[in-house]
Amino acid sequence: MTAQQPLVATRDLGVHFRLSRNTVLKAVDRVSFDVLPGETFGIIGESGSGKTTLGRALVCLEAPSAGQVLHQGRDPYELSRRQLRQHRRNYQVVFQDPNAALDPRMTILRSVREPLDVAATMPRAQRDEVAMQAMERVGLSPDFAARYPHELSGGQKQRVCIARVLTLRPSVIVCDEAVAALDVSIQADILNLLADLQREFGLTYIFITHNLGVVGHISDRVAVMYLGRLVEMGETEAVLARPLHPYTNALLSAEPVALPSHMRTSQRVILSGELPSPVSPPSGCRFRTRCRFAQDLCAAKEPEWSEVEPGHWAACHFAGTLPVTSSPVHGVAEVVA
Amino acid sequence: MDHAVKQPLLEVNKLSAFFRAGRGEVQVTRDVSFTMAPGEMVGLVGESGCGKTVTGLALMGLLPPASSRLEGKILLQGQDLIAMPPSAKRRLRGRRISMIFQEPMSALDPVFTIGHQISETLRAHQDVSRAEARNRAIEALARVGIPEPTLRYDAYPHQLSGGMRQRAMIAIALVCEPQLLIADEPTTALDVTVQAQIVDVLGELCARMGMAMLFITHDLGLVSQTCSRLVTMYAGEVVEEGRVDDILLRPRHPYSSGLLRSLPALTQRKARLPAIPGRVPVRGDMPPGCRFQPRCAHAQLPCTAPQPLRAMQPQGEVRCCRAEELILPGVLPVERAA
Amino acid sequence: MNRRQLLLIGSRLLQVVPVVILATVAIFGLLQLVPGDPAAVIAGEYATAERIADIRRMLGLDRPVWEQYVVWLGHAVQGDLSASLITGQPVLDEVLRRLPNTLLITVLALVLAVLIGVPLGILAATRVDRPTDRIVTTIASLGVAVPNFWLGMILVGFFALGLGWFPTTGAASLTQDPLRALSHAALPALALATGGIAEITRQLRSALIEVLSSQYVRTLHAKGLSNARILWQHGLKNVSLTLLTVVGLVFNRALGATVAIEAVFAIPGTGSLVVASATNKDFPVVQGVVFVLVLIVIGLNLMIDLLYSLLDPRVNRR
Numbered sequence: 001m002t003a004q005q006p007l008v009a010t011r012d013l014g015v016h017f018r019l020s021r022n023t024v025l026k027a028v029d030r031v032s033f034d035v036l037p038g039e040t041f042g043i044i045g046e047s048g049s050g051k052t053t054l055g056r057a058l059v060c061l062e063a064p065s066a067g068q069v070l071h072q073g074r075d076p077y078e079l080s081r082r083q084l085r086q087h088r089r090n091y092q093v094v095f096q097d098p099n100a101a102l103d104p105r106m107t108i109l110r111s112v113r114e115p116l117d118v119a120a121t122m123p124r125a126q127r128d129e130v131a132m133q134a135m136e137r138v139g140l141s142p143d144f145a146a147r148y149p150h151e152l153s154g155g156q157k158q159r160v161c162i163a164r165v166l167t168l169r170p171s172v173i174v175c176d177e178a179v180a181a182l183d184v185s186i187q188a189d190i191l192n193l194l195a196d197l198q199r200e201f202g203l204t205y206i207f208i209t210h211n212l213g214v215v216g217h218i219s220d221r222v223a224v225m226y227l228g229r230l231v232e233m234g235e236t237e238a239v240l241a242r243p244l245h246p247y248t249n250a251l252l253s254a255e256p257v258a259l260p261s262h263m264r265t266s267q268r269v270i271l272s273g274e275l276p277s278p279v280s281p282p283s284g285c286r287f288r289t290r291c292r293f294a295q296d297l298c299a300a301k302e303p304e305w306s307e308v309e310p311g312h313w314a315a316c317h318f319a320g321t322l323p324v325t326s327s328p329v330h331g332v333a334e335v336v337a
Numbered sequence: 338m339d340h341a342v343k344q345p346l347l348e349v350n351k352l353s354a355f356f357r358a359g360r361g362e363v364q365v366t367r368d369v370s371f372t373m374a375p376g377e378m379v380g381l382v383g384e385s386g387c388g389k390t391v392t393g394l395a396l397m398g399l400l401p402p403a404s405s406r407l408e409g410k411i412l413l414q415g416q417d418l419i420a421m422p423p424s425a426k427r428r429l430r431g432r433r434i435s436m437i438f439q440e441p442m443s444a445l446d447p448v449f450t451i452g453h454q455i456s457e458t459l460r461a462h463q464d465v466s467r468a469e470a471r472n473r474a475i476e477a478l479a480r481v482g483i484p485e486p487t488l489r490y491d492a493y494p495h496q497l498s499g500g501m502r503q504r505a506m507i508a509i510a511l512v513c514e515p516q517l518l519i520a521d522e523p524t525t526a527l528d529v530t531v532q533a534q535i536v537d538v539l540g541e542l543c544a545r546m547g548m549a550m551l552f553i554t555h556d557l558g559l560v561s562q563t564c565s566r567l568v569t570m571y572a573g574e575v576v577e578e579g580r581v582d583d584i585l586l587r588p589r590h591p592y593s594s595g596l597l598r599s600l601p602a603l604t605q606r607k608a609r610l611p612a613i614p615g616r617v618p619v620r621g622d623m624p625p626g627c628r629f630q631p632r633c634a635h636a637q638l639p640c641t642a643p644q645p646l647r648a649m650q651p652q653g654e655v656r657c658c659r660a661e662e663l664i665l666p667g668v669l670p671v672e673r674a675a
Numbered sequence: 676m677n678r679r680q681l682l683l684i685g686s687r688l689l690q691v692v693p694v695v696i697l698a699t700v701a702i703f704g705l706l707q708l709v710p711g712d713p714a715a716v717i718a719g720e721y722a723t724a725e726r727i728a729d730i731r732r733m734l735g736l737d738r739p740v741w742e743q744y745v746v747w748l749g750h751a752v753q754g755d756l757s758a759s760l761i762t763g764q765p766v767l768d769e770v771l772r773r774l775p776n777t778l779l780i781t782v783l784a785l786v787l788a789v790l791i792g793v794p795l796g797i798l799a800a801t802r803v804d805r806p807t808d809r810i811v812t813t814i815a816s817l818g819v820a821v822p823n824f825w826l827g828m829i830l831v832g833f834f835a836l837g838l839g840w841f842p843t844t845g846a847a848s849l850t851q852d853p854l855r856a857l858s859h860a861a862l863p864a865l866a867l868a869t870g871g872i873a874e875i876t877r878q879l880r881s882a883l884i885e886v887l888s889s890q891y892v893r894t895l896h897a898k899g900l901s902n903a904r905i906l907w908q909h910g911l912k913n914v915s916l917t918l919l920t921v922v923g924l925v926f927n928r929a930l931g932a933t934v935a936i937e938a939v940f941a942i943p944g945t946g947s948l949v950v951a952s953a954t955n956k957d958f959p960v961v962q963g964v965v966f967v968l969v970l971i972v973i974g975l976n977l978m979i980d981l982l983y984s985l986l987d988p989r990v991n992r993r
Contacts, residue, residue: 046528153616154385183384183555188599188610195609210529213558213602217610236606254533256558257602258668260582270537271530274498399896431899443890448912448987458898493988509898 005073006034007204008058008091008172014066015050015057025279027053029228030067032305037171040198040205042219042236044212044251048275049225055174055208059091060084089119092170096177098157102149108135109145112164119168134163137200138193155186162193166201174206179214191218212255216240224248227278227286230305234312242324244314247287249324269325285316293322344414345372346516346549347396352409354391354400362406363621365391366573369409370646373549375516378540380560380581381553382596383570386617389553392570393519396551397436398426413517432462435510439522441502445494451505452478452490459512477508482538500531504538514546521553536563557597561585569593572618572628575646579653586667589655592629594665603668627657635663680984687977698969699751699962703744706958712736713760713956734760747962756963761955766963770945774967776846777933777944779856783864784929788871789922795872796879801906803884811876818873824935827866831939834862844941863940867932871925875918882917886910915986923979927972 015028027050035041045051056062057069060076068075076087095101102111113131116122122130132142138159149157158178165173175194179187195218197203209215215222216236223233224247232245243249253269273290276282282289288298297317308319316322352369355362366388373379383389394400395407398418411418413433418426430436438444446454455477456470465473471490478486481504494502503523510518520539524532540563543550552564560567560581567584569577569592577590588594595613597603604610615632618624624631626641633640639658646656657663664671714730715722731737735746750757756766799811835843841862847855886892887910895905933946941947945964952960984990 046530155616184557184596185384185599185613186616188601188612191601192610192612195607212529213600217601217604217606250530254529255602256532256536256556256562258557258561258585258597258600260561260585260668262582268533270533274500275528397897399893427896427899427901429899430897436897438890438894440890444894446891446895446909446913447989449909450988457900461898461900461904495989506894509894 004036007037007072008035009070012067013057013064013069015053015062016065023279026228028057031230033223033233035204035206037204038202039220040207040218042215042222043208043225044215044222045225046210048278050228051208051225052176055176058206059093059174060088089168090170091172092165093174093176094161094165094178096180098161101161102157104149108147108160111160112167115164115168130167134166138163154182155189158190172204176208212252227281229286232314238312244308244319245316246291246293246322293318346375346414347373348412350410352395352411354395355406357404365620369575371568371578375549376547377549378564379551380564380567381551382557382560382567384555387570388573389570390521393521393553396519397430397434431458432513433515434517435515436519437506437510437523439525441499441506444506445502447494450491450493455509455512458509462513477512481508499527500534503535511542516548518548518550520550574628576656588665588667589660590657591633591635591665597667635659683984687980691973694973695969699966702962702965707740711956713958716956717760751966757959759960760957766960770963770967773943773945773948776942777946779849780860780863780867781929781933783860784867785926787864787868788875788925792872792875793879795876799880800883815873815876818869821869823866823870823932824939826869827936827939830862830866846942863936863942867929867936871929874925875921878917878921879914882914883910886913916983919979919982923976926975930968
């Protein structure tokens with residue numbers, strides 16, 4: 001898998017926000033990873049982890065303050081302004097709240113067509129046709145074309161957002177909590193749709209979410225973020241079954257899984273304390289203030305980002321030596337299979 | 338029916354809620370019935386718009402009297418709350434039944450300290466001095482796991498994190514040691530690790546105080562962790578009621594089964610998720626007969642007639658005429674669940 | 676008073692400086708645009724051009740405008756608002772002599788607006804969409820629309836000329852004869868207050884409706900607090916910020932409206948002084964009055980800002 005050219009990559013990426021004269025928020029701090037063509041890459045994190053900022057940086061909605069974002073090995077910021085605008089069409093985002101993403105005064109057809117109108121590369125009739133095709137592809141019948149967002153359910157609106165992104169034929173779609181606001185039965189529908197579209201168009205997804213069930217289901221590989229840093233990354237199976245970082249372990253065990261009491265296997269780890277302020281993260285390992293395994297070394301020295309097992313990275317001094325447990329999510333997959 | 342042996346703490350009997358809409362009325366919930374034993378943890382589960390929050394607010398008597406109307410009975414240890422005068426009902430709230438809400442930020446008054454908000458609850462129901470109220474509020478803060486409770490007493494809501502605010506909210510709700518707590522999506526706005534902390538605190542306090550909890554949520558995982566019994570609602574009606582472990586393994590209503598099967602964690606990675614086709618019917622335009630029938634894979638001719646909620650053997654209740662004959666998958670495939 | 680509040684006062688006081696400069700520059704500039712020449716007015720109708728030029732030189736009016744301004748400001752900050760062109764009297768004395776009359780009707784108007792507007796606002800908010808609310812909101816809309824000088828004339832016609840309950844015109848000193856001063860001030864204050872009553876009623880009503888339908892008020896009901904307690908303790912404290920803002924606004928507006936009201940009631944206040952001086956091109960007096968009024972308004976706003984930080988813990992955050 002290393003032979004392939006990554007479609008999206010980051011190299012020591014940092015996105016910093018200056019909050020006041022002497023406070024800088026490093027929302028994303030020295031993050032490096034590769035996303036390969038056609039894969040689904042999950043990014044898991046809680047609020048304040050910087051996952052949304054990272055997602056925005058990946059599609060050039062946020063300029064890097066340090067390091068680089070690479071698209072097919074090239075730095076998009078080396079392109080001219082016009083080229084960059086065109087280049088961006090390849091890299092699209094679907095957001096959590098379809099209500100905020102759709103103009104209530106625009107018909108569904110116009111909303112779906114809008115990216116094409118902005119790009120202005122085709123005649124009007126062709127744009128309508130492409131938009132209608134995209135709508136059909138996401139399962140919206142043609143009679144939706146003339147309707148307005150308020151006439152649609154949450155799931156249908158999210159379909160509209162997906163159709164709209166599809167019109168530009170992107171190669172990468174960043175889904176930022178794209179199913180978080182939906183009820184489970186609808187969420188399942190949208191996840192199925194996303195999987196179908198991936199197969200059909202060879203899409204690459206970067207799936208940003210706090211929901212482990214979702215990320216575990218659709219991702220090939222996952223990365224876990226904590227306070228702006230990656231703490232773990234690897235094949236989804238490996239991360240769920242043998243988490244290397246204590247934070248991943250806590251996150252996985254906190255996920256409530258619908259299983260009868262006698263089938264629940266793993267012991268829950270409940271984190272103590274609160275998320276430290278991302279403006280002044282703890283010294284050394286950022287997770288040490290809430291880590292049950294923390295030692296003096298963790299405060300003194302920042303753990304290296306290292307490949308503990310082939311393809312399985314972690315930033316913990318004691319990665320691989322700690323008695324961490326597998327995710328109950330993974331447990332279920334085994335039980336169910 | 339182990340819970341029916343004792344006198345139930347709460348008995349909800351054919352509770353229907355109506356909202357005024359223009360000149361007419363819209364029925365939001367229909368014939369909601371369930372019981373809770375003292376100290377029992379019951380999950381009230383359903384998707385958005387199914388009427389679970391309205392039911393919770395109705396139990397509390399918090400639906401606006403000018404624009405809503407209730408039918409049926411809500412019996413708290415035999416006392417009918419609907420027939421009770423408003424002032425008597427007010428004296429029950431916060432003392433015998435409490436409620437916590439989804440958004441811990443907007444549910445707390447921003448211009449009063451959390452300490453004040455706890456002790457005023459105490460003073461509204463009990464004849465205690467200011468100093469004693471303060472002490473008991475600090476105790477309550479300590480009990481919900483807020484560090485340095487004496488200092489936090491004087492903190493304002495905006496000075497606390499989301500998790501701490503929800504803890505403060507719990508402290509307010511539990512300071513009078515009620516018999517029943519209604520928790521309406523108390524962790525939905527929180528991160529998973531914080532959610533785990535809050536659920537932990539709630540479970541521990543309920544057990545210690547012998548308090549019953551009605552846990553309103555859309556998250557079946559949370560219910561399976563916290564509750565022993567489960568009430569599923571769909572389109573304003575209770576469609577299934579039973580023990581959590583039973584329903585997870587062998588749901589008897591096609592909707593319960595559909596909900597469980599659509600959980601991504603329970604399906605093999607990358608496999609197709611069994612979604613429920615169609616969409617929830619809108620209020621005021623309900624299908625005749627079984628309300629789930631238009632989306633149900635098992636629907637037959639009898640399903641077009643209205644369905645009663647029927648008691649099942651050995652226990653539980655289902656609103657489905659085919660419940661006995663259908664064998665529906667739960668969290669496990671049918672063959673594994675046997 | 677904690678350190679944060681002291682810092683707040685400090686920073687606000689610093690902000691006063693540019694505001695005062697801006698306001699005085701504006702008034703200086705505007706007066707330059709007024710047609711006519713003060714020197715010509717002083718010299719009289721039949722004065723020669725030389726005589727007018729002499730007067731101009733004497734008054735410093737021949738110098739560039741910016742220089743005139745700097746000289747004026749330099750004196751003003753030392754408490755010397757220079758002298759009237761017409762009477763030669765120090766402006767400050769004249770302003771201070773008349774200010775009590777103006778402040779009396781303004782403050783009285785404010786008190787009336789609060790005493791009447793607040794209960795009306797609460798009444799309407801607690802009876803939303805019921806007949807009481809409809810009546811109150813209708814009256815409030817009318818109150819905003821009615822011009823106060825017109826109302827003043829109606830009041831004079833009815834209560835003073837018709838019923839004879841109040842004197843028609845003039846003013847009296849509050850310290851020497853408080854009763855007579857109040858009876859003189861009653862009608863003009865009422866005329867000034869109408870807009871304020873309407874404004875306070877409307878703003879308080881909508882703020883209180885929002886608070887009473889908020890999620891934290893739902894929590895208060897869930898805790899079993901009585902409606903009265905929810906309204907009077909939590910409701911009012913939460914709308915007090917809105918109320919404070921509106922009170923400040925109403926005071927500023929009333930102070931401005933004294934120009935018309937003092938004319939209607941022939942009150943020797945600062946409002947009528949400005950009008951008279953502007954007609955006579957007595958610019959130093961106009962500048963002096965505006966300067967003093969600006970200071971009063973700024974002082975009041977500073978006080979309101981401080982009250983904010985006492986009432987709302989979130990204001991202190993930064």
